[in-house]
Amino acid sequence: MTEFVSKIDKEKRKQAAELLRSHYIKLIEQVKREEPPVLEIPKRTLTNTIYDKERKLLLLGPEKLRRNFLDLNEAKKFMQTVLMASIIYEALVNDEYPTIRDLYYRGKHTLILREPSGKSYEENTWDEQDESDDVIVDIEVYTKLLREEMLILSKEKGKVVGDMRIRSGNDVIDLSKMGHGAYAIEPTPDFIEFLDYNAEFVLVIEKDAVFQQLHRIGFWKQYKAILITSSGQPDRATRRFVRRLNEELKLPVYILTDADPYGWYIYSVFRIGSIQLSHESERLATPDAKFLGVSMTDIFGDRSKKPYLTEQERKNFIIKAKDVDIKRALELKSYEWFKTKAWEKEVSMFLEKKSKLEIEAMASKGLKFLAFNYIPEKIKNNDYIA
Amino acid sequence: MTEFVSKIDKEKRKQAAELLRSHYIKLIEQVKREEPPVLEIPKRTLTNTIYDKERKLLLLGPEKLRRNFLDLNEAKKFMQTVLMASIIYEALVNDEYPTIRDLYYRGKHTLILREPSGKSYEENTWDEQDESDDVIVDIEVYTKLLREEMLILSKEKGKVVGDMRIRSGNDVIDLSKMGHGAYAIEPTPDFIEFLDYNAEFVLVIEKDAVFQQLHRIGFWKQYKAILITSSGQPDRATRRFVRRLNEELKLPVYILTDADPYGWYIYSVFRIGSIQLSHESERLATPDAKFLGVSMTDIFGDRSKKPYLTEQERKNFIIKAKDVDIKRALELKSYEWFKTKAWEKEVSMFLEKKSKLEIEAMASKGLKFLAFNYIPEKIKNNDYIA
Numbered sequence: 211m212t213e214f215v216s217k218i219d220k221e222k223r224k225q226a227a228e229l230l231r232s233h234y235i236k237l238i239e240q241v242k243r244e245e246p247p248v249l250e251i252p253k254r255t256l257t258n259t260i261y262d263k264e265r266k267l268l269l270l271g272p273e274k275l276r277r278n279f280l281d282l283n284e285a286k287k288f289m290q291t292v293l294m295a296s297i298i299y300e301a302l303v304n305d306e307y308p309t310i311r312d313l314y315y316r317g318k319h320t321l322i323l324r325e326p327s328g329k330s331y332e333e334n335t336w337d338e339q340d341e342s343d344d345v346i347v348d349i350e351v352y353t354k355l356l357r358e359e360m361l362i363l364s365k366e367k368g369k370v371v372g373d374m375r376i377r378s379g380n381d382v383i384d385l386s387k388m389g390h391g392a393y394a395i396e397p398t399p400d401f402i403e404f405l406d407y408n409a410e411f412v413l414v415i416e417k418d419a420v421f422q423q424l425h426r427i428g429f430w431k432q433y434k435a436i437l438i439t440s441s442g443q444p445d446r447a448t449r450r451f452v453r454r455l456n457e458e459l460k461l462p463v464y465i466l467t468d469a470d471p472y473g474w475y476i477y478s479v480f481r482i483g484s485i486q487l488s489h490e491s492e493r494l495a496t497p498d499a500k501f502l503g504v505s506m507t508d509i510f511g512d513r514s515k516k517p518y519l520t521e522q523e524r525k526n527f528i529i530k531a532k533d534v535d536i537k538r539a540l541e542l543k544s545y546e547w548f549k550t551k552a553w554e555k556e557v558s559m560f561l562e563k564k565s566k567l568e569i570e571a572m573a574s575k576g577l578k579f580l581a582f583n584y585i586p587e588k589i590k591n592n593d594y595i596a
Numbered sequence: 597m598t599e600f601v602s603k604i605d606k607e608k609r610k611q612a613a614e615l616l617r618s619h620y621i622k623l624i625e626q627v628k629r630e631e632p633p634v635l636e637i638p639k640r641t642l643t644n645t646i647y648d649k650e651r652k653l654l655l656l657g658p659e660k661l662r663r664n665f666l667d668l669n670e671a672k673k674f675m676q677t678v679l680m681a682s683i684i685y686e687a688l689v690n691d692e693y694p695t696i697r698d699l700y701y702r703g704k705h706t707l708i709l710r711e712p713s714g715k716s717y718e719e720n721t722w723d724e725q726d727e728s729d730d731v732i733v734d735i736e737v738y739t740k741l742l743r744e745e746m747l748i749l750s751k752e753k754g755k756v757v758g759d760m761r762i763r764s765g766n767d768v769i770d771l772s773k774m775g776h777g778a779y780a781i782e783p784t785p786d787f788i789e790f791l792d793y794n795a796e797f798v799l800v801i802e803k804d805a806v807f808q809q810l811h812r813i814g815f816w817k818q819y820k821a822i823l824i825t826s827s828g829q830p831d832r833a834t835r836r837f838v839r840r841l842n843e844e845l846k847l848p849v850y851i852l853t854d855a856d857p858y859g860w861y862i863y864s865v866f867r868i869g870s871i872q873l874s875h876e877s878e879r880l881a882t883p884d885a886k887f888l889g890v891s892m893t894d895i896f897g898d899r900s901k902k903p904y905l906t907e908q909e910r911k912n913f914i915i916k917a918k919d920v921d922i923k924r925a926l927e928l929k930s931y932e933w934f935k936t937k938a939w940e941k942e943v944s945m946f947l948e949k950k951s952k953l954e955i956e957a958m959a960s961k962g963l964k965f966l967a968f969n970y971i972p973e974k975i976k977n978n979d980y981i982a
Contacts, residue, residue, distance in 0.1 A: 214814020216776065306963050307812045309805045315960035318912050363812065365804040365827070367753075369780045378775025389764025390602065390782035394755045397808055398776060418751040419695045422783050426693045426749065428600025441751070526704050574701035577692045 215305060216379035218401050219361065226360045227302040233353045234295050247279040249291060251352045252489070259488045261546045266481075266497030268488040270351065286333075287345070291352075293317050293335060294345045298360050307363050314342040351489045358398045358446070368395040368448030369418070371425050372436035374407035385436075390426060392439075399451040404459060410434040411589065412455050413502075416442065416467040416476050420569050420580075429581045436461065444479055449494040452480060456496045463496050464589060469504035470531070470566035471538035474548075474556075477501045482547050500594040502585070506559035509567050515593075518572070518584060527571035531564040552595045601691060602765035604787050605747065612746045613688040619739045620681050635663040635677060637738045638875070645874045647932040652867075652883035654874040656737065672719075673731070677738075679703050679721060680731045684746050693749050700728040737875045744784045744832070754781040754834030755804070757811050758822035760793035771822075776812060778825075785837040790845060796820040797975065798841050799888075802828065802853040802862050806955050806966075815967045822847065830865055835880040838866060842882045849882055850975060855890035856917070856952035857924035860934075860942075863887045868933050887981040888974055892945035895953055901979075904958070904970055913957035917950040938981045 237247045251274060252258070258271040279288045297316050301308045308316065314336070323331045336342050350357055369392035374385045378396055382405065385393050396402065413435045415421045421439035424430070430437040436455060440448045456463045465480055467473030481499045483491030509524065511517030519527065531539075542548050543557050560566070573580045588594060623633045637660060638644070644657040665674045683702050687694045694702065700722070709717040722728050736742055755778035760771045764782055768791065771779050782788065799821045801807045807825035810816070816823040822841060826834045842849045851866055853859030867885045869877030895910065897903030905913065917925075928934050929943050946952070959966045974980060 214817045215812070219776075219812070304962075305813075307809045308963070309809065309956060309959070311805065311954070311956040312960040312963075315913055315954075315957050319908075320911075363805060363808045366808065367804075367827075376775075378777050381773040381775040383773065383775055383777070387767040387769065388779070389762075389767040389769055390605075390784060390787065391764050391769070392780040393774070394778040394780045396776035401776065418753075419697065419749060422749045422752065423693045423695065426601070426605070427691075431600045441753075522705075525706075527701055568697070568701075570695060570697040571701050573695070574698040576690075577694070577698075 218379065222359065222398075222401060223302050223305070223361050226355055227299060229355060230295060230299050230302065230349075230353055230360065234292070234299075237292070247288075249277040249288065249352065250274050251277060251291075251348055254347065254351060254489065256485065259485060261482075263546075266547065267495055268483050268485065268491040270489050290317075290336060290341065290345045291348050294342060295349055298346075298349065298362070302361060307361055309363050309365075310343055310346060310357070311339065313346065313362070314339040317342060347487070347489070356400075356446075356490065356493060358400060358450075361398070363397045364445070364447070366395055366397050366447050367418075367441035367445055368438065368451060369393060369421065369441070370395060370436060370438045370451070372407070372409050372430050373434065374409060374436060375405040377403040377405055386431075392421070392425065395447050395451050397447050399447045399454065402451070402454075404454070407436070407459065408434060409436045409461060412436045412438060412452060412461050412463045413585070414438045414440060414452060414463060414465045414480065414499075415569075416440060416465075416473060417569055420466075420573060423573060423577050424581055424585075427577055427581050429585070432582070433586055440476065440480075443476060446490065446494055449480060449483075449496070452499070453494060453496045456498055463499040464502040464594060465499055466502050466569060466585070467504070468566065468568045469506065469509060469560075471535050471542055471560070473504075474501070474542055475538065478542065478545070478547070482545075498596075500596050502588055502594045504567055504569060504572060505593075505595065506556050506563065506565075508584075508588075509565065510559065510563060519567075519575075523571075523575065524565075527574070528565045528567055531560070531566050535566060536561065536564070550595075556595060604765065608745065608784075608787060609688050609691070609747050612741055613685060615741055616681060616685050616688065616735075616739055616746065620678070620685075623678070633665040633674070635674065635738065636660050637663060637677075637734050640733065640737060640875065642871065645871060647868075649932075652933065653881055654869050654871065654877040656875050676703075676722060676727065676731045677734050680728060681735055684732075684735065684748070688747060693747055695749050696729055696732060696743070697725065699732065699748070700725045703728060733873070733875070742786075742832075742876065742879060744786060744836075747784070749783045750831070750833070752781055752783050752833050753804075753827035753831055754824065754837060755779060755807065755827070756781060756822060756824045756837070758793070758795050758816050759820065760795060760822060761791040763789040763791055772817075778807070778811065781833050781837050783833050785833045785840065788837070788840075790840070793822070793845065794820060795822045795847060798822045798824060798838060798847050798849045799971070800824045800826060800830075800838060800849060800851045800866065800885075801955075802826060802851075802859060803955055806852075806959060809959060809963050810967055810971075813963055813967050815971070818968070819972055826862065826866075829862060832876065832880055835866060835869075835882070838885070839880060839882045842884055849885040850888040850980060851885055852888045852955060852971070853890070854952065854954045855892065855895060855946075857921050857928055857946070859890075860887070860928055861924065864928065864931070864933070868931075888971070889980070890953055890955060890958060891981065892942055892949065892951075894970075894974075895951065896945065896949060905953075905961075909957075909961065910951075913960070914951045914953055917946070917952050921952060922947065922950070936981075942981060 240247045253273040258273040260271045321333045418441045465477045483495040508518045626633045639659040644659040646657045707719045804825045804827045851863045869881040894904045
């Protein structure tokens with residue numbers, strides 16, 4: 211039944227299975243040498259998460275934890291890690307494509323421990339998916355394989371159109387021939403091969419509906435753009451796809467979100483990654499990504515810049531910031547990578563005006579205004595926050 | 597700047613603009629005849645929503661409301677409807693592609709009314725999007741144009757792959773050549789032309805991640821299926837796309853969701869539509885759609901059927917129903933279209949067992965089990981709820 215599976219999947223799963231095996235075979239060697247089995251795994255703690263100013267990335271530091279099978283406090287976690295590694299390995303060699311939810315179910319069962327006295331205990335391998343997800347991340351960090359490289363699939367929201375050809379699976383796909391629709395990015399974007407393209411930059415749009423509008427009016431054709439939407443908070447595949455366009459094709463990346471702390475956070479995830487999952491940042495983050503807008507000075511202007519909105523439009527379009535927005539703004543302010551002059555200005559202006567704005571408000575001035583005036587003018591004038 | 601816009605969009609927007617104009621020109625004629633301007637609009641009330649047993653559709657009944665400009669209680673709503681119609685008309689003739697959010701912003705402003713005495717009142721056209729959305733529906737019902745036909749775009753989640761060629765915009769797209777990715781359906785699926793296909797049925801999957809798995813393992817190639825995901829609650833475009841595949845190509849449609857009342861509700865939206873928006877049902881619903889599973893008898897079996905899960909698997913995979921699930925089940929039970937023997941059995945079994953199950957639990961028995969055993973066997977045996 212695997213005759214329909216792509217060649218690249220077969221290759222990649224073979225590589226991953228071998229690498230995974232080589233990492234865990236160490237445990238058997240330890241047992242054979244009559245040593246206690248121990249896993250050495252990079253620590254995923256806040257204190258071991260370092261912001262690399264040069265590379266502008268959140269990275270895991272050098273600290274490691276030793277997970278010892280014979281330590282009672284660590285035995286369960288040890289077992290969970292080894293159980294999960296074996297489930298992933300089985301899936302790899304059996305041509306399966308599990309999701310992290312599957313992996314949770316596959317490993318979920320009750321162990322019954324019987325003491326010589328006859329007394330017995332029950333222990334679940336795990337109860338909630340949090341626990342199984344956590345050991346998957348341990349395995350990623352330990353093997354340096356991202357879960358996508360282990361053929362673990364997931365829900366995907368990212369879409370792309372543009373003058374570009376790619377190879378995915380056994381097919382060549384022309385991203386400029388998607389009609390009114392778009393190409394939905396695969397969950398394993400590292401398996402994509404970039405063939406040829408005619409594009410000068412990448413525009414990432416937070417909102418799917420705005421992506422549809424810009425696509426339909428021909429924005430990417432007019433300005434030689436690769437147009438992408440993350441449909442809200444970006445998933446891993448969209449982040450990796452954007453990073454690859456930037457790193458491998460040297461295309462500048464501009465990110466367009468609502469003018470509010472949630473939009474900044476989306477930008478931040480693209481640019482830096484999340485603190486919780488800094489081990490991924492090295493592969494998924496795009497440190498060069500620029501925040502194109504909508505910025506506070508687009509709304510209000512400043513000494514050197516005319517605002518894009520009139521007084522009347524501000525009155526009709528601006529939304530009053532909520533407490534949760536203010537809270538999030540203060541939180542972002544404390545992040546190392548927001549401690550730049552431009553971001554401090556942006557955040558202070560927001561805190562002073564207590565105002566936010568949706569991209570749709572810009573589109574409601576006319577889609578042509580958004581597509582053929584606002585966006586290209588800002589790019590041309592380098593009017594973004596880097 | 598419109599040289600990049602597709603031919604079909606230009607035609608469709610011309611048609612819509614003319615139709616919209618012909619409906620509202622009546623008001624000017626009334627004024628010229630010195631009659632009070634009145635709009636006659638089909639009533640969108642629960643009492644005027646009828647379940648057509650023959651066509652298995654929720655439809656609007658014959659009742660109409662008269663919205664009279666000179667009636668103080670109706671003047672505001674009258675103004676809102678006419679304002680919105682004029683904004684949509686402007687967008688149509690100006691080659692715009694608004695979203696419903698845009699339309700809200702475009703019309704949002706404050707009217708100042710000055711009495712001869714000098715006293716003045718302020719009145720907003722609308723405050724919340726609910727209000728502007730509501731008049732858009734009135735316009736749809738009044739003109740019999742769906743908003744998509746008026747080139748109003750929206751966020752889209754639906755994806756498709758399969759052995760089929762379609763024309764969208766100016767492009768021909770081969771849905772069998774999407775690699776590991778998929779084709780993201782456009783917001784205006786009525787503009788799609790079906791060219792040729794080699795498929796025997798349509799399988800709609802609630803969950804995007806399960807869609808990814810079945811796609812990747814070659815399910816649609818093996819069984820000649822058009823594979824679709826709605827990514828949760830289906831949007832209008834996905835519903836319309838599925839309906840067209842069923843109606844125009846006579847392909848049977850099977851829907852696969854989690855085994856819980858939320859999954860049944862998703863099925864119900866595909867099959868019948870929502871009560872609130874029954875005017876759409878006639879175009880968006882697929883009354884022939886079959887609920888393939890996961891059903892309660894798949895989990896527990898019954899006199900004539902062996903369950904797909906072992907006792908041990910039930911123990912590990914089943915999730916206890918929550919109060920909200922029970923409540924939703926009781927609600928669904930009261931719907932006319934759930935009052936069939938098969939559904940009554942399904943719902944009672946759920947209420948008795950108070951158990952639900954995710955599709956992922958089936959996949960965790962092995963993706964090959966889900967793809968090459970469970971789904972095809974159920975289709976072959978007509979083991980679904982119609």
